[in-house]
Amino acid sequence: MPAAVPATQSPAPATPPASAPASAPPVTARPGIGAGLPGATPVGSLPPVVDHGPRTGNKVALTFDADMTDAMRRQLRSGAVRSYANLKIIDLLERERVPATFFLTGMWVEQYPALTRRLAANPRFELANHTYGHLAFTPDCYGLPRVPEREMTADVARTFDLVAGYGGRQTRYFRFPGLCHDRKALAALAPLGLTVVDGDVVSGDPFAKSWRPVVRAALTGVRPGSVIILHVTEANAPMTDEALPHILAGLAERGLEPAPLSEVLGQG
Template identity: 50%
Template sequence: MAPGAPTLTPRSPSATPSGTPTPSSTPTPSPARTDRPGASRATNLMPVIQHGPRGPQRIALTFDADLTASMRRRLQAGTVKSYYNDQLIAELRALRVPATLFLTGLWMEQYPDRTRELAKDPLFELGTHTYDHRAFTKHCYTLGTVPRAEMLTDVRRAVVQLDRLVPNATRWFRFPGGCYDGTALHELAPAGLTAVGLDVPGADGFAKSPDPIVKQVLSNARDGSIVVLHMHGGDNAPYTDEAIGPIVRGLRARGYELVTVTELMRGR
């Protein structure tokens, strides 16, 4: 945690303009709960959801805003113009697509005004994606690894950053690369967060065109799916904005309703 940052008290999500549940309506899944679709079943662990109810024709599109130390150096050097894909957000708004956005602490530090703007849009809800996108297991793609002793501090640091910009933010969280194990879930249990998994990876990271992204999502999405894409654009995810239109139209043509993670887990 950054010097002087407040200590977090675990809490259930509070009501926000983006439709986050109140504690009285839909609490964050407890680690002891076993009746939520796709949820982890062990006690004393951070709870994990991999998907929503498989019955209703509802799908949650989610977008990660990664920003690592090396990405920030490229940004500062002018090698990359921006790690905010404003065209993607414009497409989501034009198509009226609800989405859940997972932001790293570094990304929020780089784009505080954008974070506040996204939080005010009723289409979107915001969650966290660690502080600097290091992994919580070894050998997770090419990501660095957060030492066990620093795991809770790293995650809380991002939550504090989000809370400073967005009062009453959600308690949804996503692991970088989708990589975690029992050690990580144990260390992060005190954070009071619920991890949102990767039911359908969108394969937009370093894609060479929008076509494989569209094919990947439309070929694998089904009732209750949580689709994982990226909203930072730049050199890491350059074609997500071009793929999102065909994805949305394809899913809606099949009768799917697109919702936030919170709405998906309400199971309506």
């Protein structure tokens, strides 16, 4: 079983603060729909929060958050940014046959359906949940607008439903924006039977100006069972594709091997 540890917060969010979007349409959570998937937990129980897997063996998990907000979508449509999908990262992972787990926001999936199909088609990639529109689930979460408490369950259920439509290696893993959560937020997700995954290695890639600090942060303190947090959002994490080859080389030098998150947590 994965080791449950207190949540830690990343130094900065990959998503700029934005005005809260209009309420999402009502979504009926379907408890038990993820039964048997990695990360599935008893419906109605407080979700466990994990930072890493067992400190045995040599496996680590590369996890990539795919953020998208209303503000980011407006930037795309206006042409202010080119893309929030870093294809170079995916190309490299595919070319080198590297396993990875992608925490997808529902808005990102809607923006990039073809790319989501590509991720789902790769047997080395796992798909996980990062909320619908990257809203905060607690107050004072890096300036992110907050999802109303009454909408928390539906927000996450909606994203699971969106991602499930693409098939592939589905999971019941979930990551809060900014890693910000409290007991109220966890209780809101109890009907969904999931596992909350934070991480013990924060790369700091959002808005990095150079790839070197990202590599240093990703390799400092990495150990067997580590869960490394990276981003696949090109405009908000522009150095990640340059850092990734060096991260992979550094892991190999340390005798560590990337594996799907479910395997690292002992649930694969």
